[in-house]
Amino acid sequence: MFISQPMWRPTVRYPALSRFFRALVFAGTFDGQRFTVPQNYQQSFYRELKPISDDFEPDALRVNGLDRDKLLVEGERPEAAMTEAAQWVKGIIGHGKPILVAYPLSFDWSWLYWYFTKFSALGSPFNHSLCFDIKTAFAVKAGVPISEAGKSKLLPSLRPRNRHTHHALDDAVEQAEIFARVFQWEGNRERNPRAAT
Numbered sequence: 001m002f003i004s005q006p007m008w009r010p011t012v013r014y015p016a017l018s019r020f021f022r023a024l025v026f027a028g029t030f031d032g033q034r035f036t037v038p039q040n041y042q043q044s045f046y047r048e049l050k051p052i053s054d055d056f057e058p059d060a061l062r063v064n065g066l067d068r069d070k071l072l073v074e075g076e077r078p079e080a081a082m083t084e085a086a087q088w089v090k091g092i093i094g095h096g097k098p099i100l101v102a103y104p105l106s107f108d109w110s111w112l113y114w115y116f117t118k119f120s121a122l123g124s125p126f127n128h129s130l131c132f133d134i135k136t137a138f139a140v141k142a143g144v145p146i147s148e149a150g151k152s153k154l155l156p157s158l159r160p161r162n163r164h165t166h167h168a169l170d171d172a173v174e175q176a177e178i179f180a181r182v183f184q185w186e187g188n189r190e191r192n193p194r195a196a197t
Contacts, residue, residue, distance in 0.1 A: 022047050022085055022115075023168035026092050027101055027176035030183075037180045041173040045088040050075030064166045082120035089125035100126045101179045103151060105133035134179050141187030151178070158182055 026043035029036045051071055061068055089098050102108040109131050116124035138158070139149035160177040162170065 022049065022081060022112075023172040024085060024088065025169070025172040025176045027179050028183075029096065035180075035183055037184075038176075041176050043092060044169055044172065045085055046169045047076050047081040047084070048074075049078050049081050052078060064168075078115065078119040079121070082115050082118075083122055086116060086120045086122040086125045090122070093125075097130060098125050100131040101134055101175065102131075103134035103138075103175050103178060105131055105135070132179075134175065134182055138182050141182065141185055143187070154178065158185060 022045070024045040025041050026038055027041070028038055048066070048071055051068060056068060092098070100109065100112065113124055113126070113128070116126070135149050136146060138154065139146045142149065142153075142155075144153070158178060158181045160174040162174065164171070164174060
């Protein structure tokens, strides 16, 4: 079972903003032979968190339209939000194993794992390594170096349907869509033109 987890970065999530909200979306299942895409991406988890420090990037807040002062008052405590997120993941997966998917994984994994181990009473539902990097999968299937596998390089057929909004839940759905398309993509039949050069 795959869980898409986007926050914000230069194109989707940024480290400072990741302190303020969490979004998870059920992205599908794979039994080793068959990948199943959900009919929609409505199984989701979203919380806006109370900031944990005074260190933040004002530009990051402007991108997403979040109000830090409001979050200081109304944001959910990380302990409650991360425990609830772990419970949500465990409830969705049943007896399966959850796999965190992200584009790129390296940024999201480092802070998400830290937040789960630091704040969730249940620890990380993804243990220490149940994760999948969509960017690496695209690079391998497209036959391009990872440095050439940014989201802007995705083939049109692999791109999400909706416009990028910088809202965590929208971004999670966007990444779930990209994941499903890349995971199912044969690669060789639709080889990236740059791969032939």
